[in-house]
Amino acid sequence: MKYICKIDGKQKIDVRNFNFYYGNKIALKDLNFCVKENTILALIGPSGSGKTTLARCFNRMHDLYANNRYEGEIFIDDTNILDPKIDLIELRDRVGMVFQKPTAFPMSIFENIAFGLKLKGIKNKTELKDRVEKALKDAALWDEVKDRLDKLATNLSGGQQQRLCIARAIAVDPEVLVFDESTASLDPISTSKIEDLMVELSKKLTIIAVTHNLQQAARVSEYTLFLMDGEVIEYDKTNIMFTNPKDKKTQDYIMGRFG
Numbered sequence: 001m002k003y004i005c006k007i008d009g010k011q012k013i014d015v016r017n018f019n020f021y022y023g024n025k026i027a028l029k030d031l032n033f034c035v036k037e038n039t040i041l042a043l044i045g046p047s048g049s050g051k052t053t054l055a056r057c058f059n060r061m062h063d064l065y066a067n068n069r070y071e072g073e074i075f076i077d078d079t080n081i082l083d084p085k086i087d088l089i090e091l092r093d094r095v096g097m098v099f100q101k102p103t104a105f106p107m108s109i110f111e112n113i114a115f116g117l118k119l120k121g122i123k124n125k126t127e128l129k130d131r132v133e134k135a136l137k138d139a140a141l142w143d144e145v146k147d148r149l150d151k152l153a154t155n156l157s158g159g160q161q162q163r164l165c166i167a168r169a170i171a172v173d174p175e176v177l178v179f180d181e182s183t184a185s186l187d188p189i190s191t192s193k194i195e196d197l198m199v200e201l202s203k204k205l206t207i208i209a210v211t212h213n214l215q216q217a218a219r220v221s222e223y224t225l226f227l228m229d230g231e232v233i234e235y236d237k238t239n240i241m242f243t244n245p246k247d248k249k250t251q252d253y254i255m256g257r258f259g
């Protein structure tokens with residue numbers, strides 16, 4: 001696979017000669033591509049193609065299991081995040097993740113957001129309050145929860161909990177935000193709110209969004225990367241890929257012939 005970097009803007013992420021293994025099993029093969037800054041890249045592909053595996057490489061989540069192995073390089077700006085010397089806590093502040101299932105912690109709405117800030121060593125009450133408020137505003141949740149910040153977050157609706165997870169992720173000022181099927185368990189109205197939020201957030205940070213929903217990829221992303229069997233089959237501007245896919249496999253997938 002040749003190196004793909006035909007973005008029309010500043011590059012934020014650069015993936016080079018990258019392979020990923022679960023034990024002896026190779027799950028991502030010879031990935032070479034870059035991601036434009038302050039935009040949304042959609043990762044699409046059939047079930048088992050490696051989308052989640054790739055998403056989890058950007059903040060080294062796979063390090064939780066000893067048999068997982070990365071090869072090659074992933075640069076975020078000038079830092080190779082696969083360098084063994086990298087501080088993983090710092091990396092996970094730079095690269096936030098929002099998962100498929102909303103995961104509010106069983107504590108108050110305020111504490112859900114303050115949690116990560118306190119871990120970063122922020123103790124000043126006024127600063128905590130201001131940053132929690134800003135994160136909730138940026139996640140378009142503030143108006144719905146401002147009068148009940150001390151109430152249990154797990155009582156919020158699924159869509160609200162997902163926006164709470166986004167608020168928690170953005171509270172620590174990440175540069176990159178990875179959404180892994182983050183609207184898959186939500187109703188259409190909540191999905192639409194999250195999509196609007198993704199587009200708004202992408203003005204300030206770089207978003208990678210795994211999705212099975214091709215309409216969603218078409219609605220929100222500027223670029224799309226199509227994966228199959230752990231390989232990049234095609235990478236292009238979304239409007240080009242969806243109207244004029246070059247590879248037969250991409251055409252078949254987009255036409256709903258498999259996956």
Ligand SMILES: Nc1ncnc2c1ncn2[C@@H]1O[C@H](COP(=O)(O)OP(=O)(O)OP(=O)(O)O)[C@@H](O)[C@H]1O
Pocket residue numbers: 022025027045046047048049050051052053054
């Ligand atoms: N922990 C693991 N150990 C071994 N193999 C795994 C593990 N997790 C995923 N895989 C394998 O890696 C490949 C890629 O899986 P991955 O979950 O990344 O695909 P995906 O495109 O996200 O699929 P889906 O759309 O169904 O979520 C699959 O063959 C899967 O079986």
